[in-house]
Amino acid sequence: MKSYKKELWFNTKNRMEFINITPDVEKAVEESGITEGLCLVNAMHITASVFINDDERGLHQDYKEWLEQLAPHEPINRYRHNQIGEDNGDAHIKRQIMGREVVVAVTGGRLDFGPWEKIFYGEFDGKRNKRVLIKIIGE
Numbered sequence: 505m506k507s508y509k510k511e512l513w514f515n516t517k518n519r520m521e522f523i524n525i526t527p528d529v530e531k532a533v534e535e536s537g538i539t540e541g542l543c544l545v546n547a548m549h550i551t552a553s554v555f556i557n558d559d560e561r562g563l564h565q566d567y568k569e570w571l572e573q574l575a576p577h578e579p580i581n582r583y584r585h586n587q588i589g590e591d592n593g594d595a596h597i598k599r600q601i602m603g604r605e606v607v608v609a610v611t612g613g614r615l616d617f618g619p620w621e622k623i624f625y626g627e628f629d630g631k632r633n634k635r636v637l638i639k640i641i642g643e
Contacts, residue, residue, distance in 0.1 A: 526615075555606060602628075
């Protein structure tokens with residue numbers, strides 16, 4: 505069995521952003537030479553997420569509004585986590601809701617998606633460098 509590793513780095517302009525990383529993951533699958541296997545895409549930071557859904561602006565805005573209702577950023581003193589000098593207690597909760605990683609089958613050298621599925625990086629505490637791991641295993 506072969507394996508391939510690639511990292512993506514992000515430094516978003518906004519505190520919360522969703523970025524379609526499907527083309528980057530597809531490129532990694534191509535670079536790997538693996539035609540049958542699995543592709544793991546993992547947010548390597550506790551206040552970021554990787555998830556699969558539709559690439560539709562209205563849906564992404566709905567996510568942002570829903571997440572902000574569930575875990576509003578302010579007032580920052582509402583989170584015990586922020587008592588240690590942080591201001592990102594909400595971002596930890598948002599990450600937990602949206603998930604840490606996705607695994608997609610690789611079939612015939614391509615990501616084996618359902619209709620409309622795309623892979624997204626979700627940022628909830630932006631404006632600094634963060635990493636996404638792509639790990640592909642198979643033959």
